[in-house]
Amino acid sequence: MHVVRGARSDIPIVVAVHSTARGPAIGGCRIKPYRSVGDGVADALRLSRAMTLKCGLAELPHGGGKTVAVLGDAPLTPPVRENLVLDIAETIRTLGGRYRTGPDIGTTPQDMAVIHRLTPGWAFCRPETLGGSGNSSAATARGVRAALDAAVAHVRGTRAVTGLRIGVIGYGSVGRLLGRSLAADGAEVVVTDRDDRLRAQVETDGLTWSTSDLLRQDLDVLVPAATGGLLSPESVAGCTIPLIVGPANNQLTGDHVATLLHERGTTWIPDTVASAGSIIHAVCREELACDEPETGARIDAIGAKVDRILAHARTHGTTPLQAAHALATHHQPATA
Missing domain, CATH: 3.40.50.10860 (Leucine Dehydrogenase, chain A, domain 1)
Incomplete structure (x- = not known):
């Protein structure tokens, strides 16, 4: 430090x-x-x-x-x-x-x-x-979408989002890309953001603007795409959403919240998995000399990683967060 x-x-x-x-x-x-x-x-x-967890799960040569x-x-x-x-x-x-x-x-x-x-x-x-890899928003959104599709298949038995009601919290660059992508594939997308000036853009994109607390809404999927700390013991107490997956970092106020969500029947995909597209893109393009197709394939593999995490959690009776730690530890040398 x-x-x-x-x-x-x-x-x-x-x-x-x-x-x-x-x-x-x-x-x-x-x-x-x-x-x-x-x-x-x-x-x-x-x-x-x-x-550190994110790099371990993405199998990148970094802490x-x-x-x-x-x-x-x-x-x-x-x-x-x-x-x-x-x-x-x-x-x-x-x-x-x-x-x-x-x-x-x-x-x-x-x-x-x-x-x-x-x-x-x-x-x-x-x-x-x-000479850099540029803005990482598209890579982040691509990875989140791969994670979301895999998680939807786990919860609903199909990767299709058609007809699902999906809430997006935060309409910045990544939230906007996700909202548009999900709507294009047939989802009903509801958006909230602290910045009321974004309402016009949301509605122009054909999405629904809301001022409500989306954690309390009747949704099939919630996508946290703003700052962290959204999920606390108090905020999840009344949550009935089956699936939460998004790019916001540090979504939980503490690891114990993952257990509370699990006990309520909510599948929460750790943000360390879902948001890894940006670092995969940067490291692959700037350090590992990967071309765009290879880099894109590694980002898309986040979906397979989510499959492994959820399968491990189901087999061992743990939360997805505990499963993510177990898989990362498998790839991670002793901490220096």
């Missing part, structure tokens, strides 16, 4: 390195407000731990890490933000290659280009024009 205050921006920067057993730690760079530096540290620790820049009440002006990215690059450079970053909430492929230039290449997802 590395916590520093940026020399230029005066903003606290947290870098958590959870494991380097498989190779250098990787994980996105998040710039967002927190109530305290301690909250930012806790978020970085949770996310870095999840990244998990995370960068969090802890914003306060002061506005993040363009000059301060520019200095913050420079501070983040400097912090990553001091780790000597143990950690490599990528875009996350509050950062962009352009930011990764700056970090890549100022470190010896320790940033993924630069713009394609600069």
Whole structure:
């Protein structure tokens, strides 16, 4: 764990390195407000731990890490933000290659280009024009769709989503791609987002806008596609949705919530599996010299991974989360 205050921006920067057993730690760079530096540290620790699990399940030569820049009440002006990215690059450079970053909430492929230039290449997802793998949204959505189709087959006996009522929480770039894809395949898609300005786009896309708590709605599938922490003991208490699968990171407030969902008859697909398309795409294209068809096939294989997780959970009487940990451990060397 590395916590520093940026020399230029005066903003606290947290870098958590959870494991380097498989190779250098990787994980996105998040710039967002927190109530305290301690909250930012806790978020970085949770996310870095999840990244280790994600890399293990995806069988990538990396462990998990995370960068969090802890914003306060002061506005993040363009000059301060520019200095913050420079501070983040400097912090990553001091780790000597143990950690490599990528875009996350509050950062962009352009930011990764700056970090890549100022470190010896320790940033993924630069713009394609600069030699990177570009925006990861399409890869993330492709992986989530593979996970969703496999999970639907487990719950309903068929991969078809035609006629299903599917709720999407969050209509950012990934949520939008998923909503459109599911509607194109015949699902009735209901969307909610904190940003009411997105309603026009949702309705233009032929989807239904809702201001209701989708966890309490009569849905066949729920797709969390916003920030984490959605699923808590309180929020799942009245949930009757058969299947939850989506790209949002750290959807559970604690691992015990997976047990609560399982006891209520809800199949929850760990986000560490469902959202792995982005890191598979970045690592395959930028490190492993895979072409797009091979990379796409590895992303689509997330569906087969979900099949294995659910089969393991059924055979051993565990939750999908416990099954995911068991399978990741099978591929994961001892943590360094």
